[in-house]
Amino acid sequence: MIKIAFRLTTFICMFWAILGYSQEKKKFSSIPNILQRISPDDKVDSWTLVYNSYGKGEEIKISGGKMSYIPQFSGFNLFPSEDSFYYIAYSLGGKINYVLDVEALKKFVGKIDTPQEAAILLASDGYIVDEEFKDLAGNYHEDQSNYYLDLGKVTSRECPYQKTHYTLTVNKATGLVSNVKDNGTYIELYNKKCANNPRLLKIEKKEEPKKDEPKKTTKRR
Template sequence: MTLYKSTFFSVFLFLGIFVFSQEKKKFANVEGVLSNILPDHQTADFWVLVHNSYGRNKEIKTSGTKKDYTPQFSGFSLRPGEDSFFYIVSGKGDKITYISDIKDLKGFIGKIDNVEEAALSAVLEGYMIDEQFVDVAANHYEDKNNYYLDLGKITSTECPYQKTHYTLTVSKATGKISNVEDHGSYMEVYTKNCKNNPRLLKLEKKEEPKDEPSKQPTKKRR
């Protein structure tokens, strides 16, 4: 009986740990993801994450002893369609480097150290952390070997504008995407200019003139 209870408890504990490990966590926002970059110490003695929105710079994070730098007027965007951008200032010795092109994030991140860096590596492959649809395209979980990321991607800018969501498996050992599951579109937007807009097609169908019955001449009474 004692052995049975012990075995039952072990299985229950294992299942509890397994379920807990599969629980998805949400990416709060792209600022939080960028703030969790862990660059190699050989790359930077200090670094500053700056967000520029409508021409105003705001320092989101400072790591290390900040040195004077020149504010930038361009950068990389993680929010398509928004009038804002990010850039990173990093310093090593007397050298100051500005990261304003998203492709340069790869060298700054270096080895994938956490789930945020895994998400950014996927962003470099064309995926997006969709803050508007967190439940389907901005969350994650992990196990001993991999990070599992639910992210979005703009799959059409034509009619309709479309986003598709995926689950990406990123290896903790190599930092590479080892598997991609396509879950289909989760957003479609038709504009007034879309000829294939279902609503407009319905309206056009309703407005089609119907054939009126020919009128018979009225007979005059005598």
């Protein structure tokens, strides 16, 4: 009887542990930290992650030793920005190579081993870790089979500019996306130039004179 009770208690504890493991959401850290967690599949001799902001490059990770490379003037970003970008210089077989876009970054990462690498994989399809809205579009949880990532995506650059957040299921074994859930728009921005700006339409409607209202005339003295 004691053995049965012990086994039952152990089973319940394991069940709740697995359930908690699968449901616990963790926020992604900063974009630089996500990129520093890369573990390339190819046995590169060494690689350096460089962040370039306003034309100034900063080495934020050096793996495998210092190497000589040519500074680059274009690169990739996991969060769209006009003033900054990242690139990777790496040595493979004595030859210096560069990762300058998200497709090349995807190949450099290779097999998905972490949720951070899953986020990098999805960046090639336009999904972003939105550092300003991590509760909606910058977190993840996982179970034994899958990573579940809550990420954002710019779904309109026209009026209104908008972002939508999604939950994406990435299989750990294959690295393939098995499900995409649309959670709706979380940012919708209008500006004065937007013809469909509801605030502008409201102002115009308020200023428009009523049809039955007589026009005011100025009396001459």
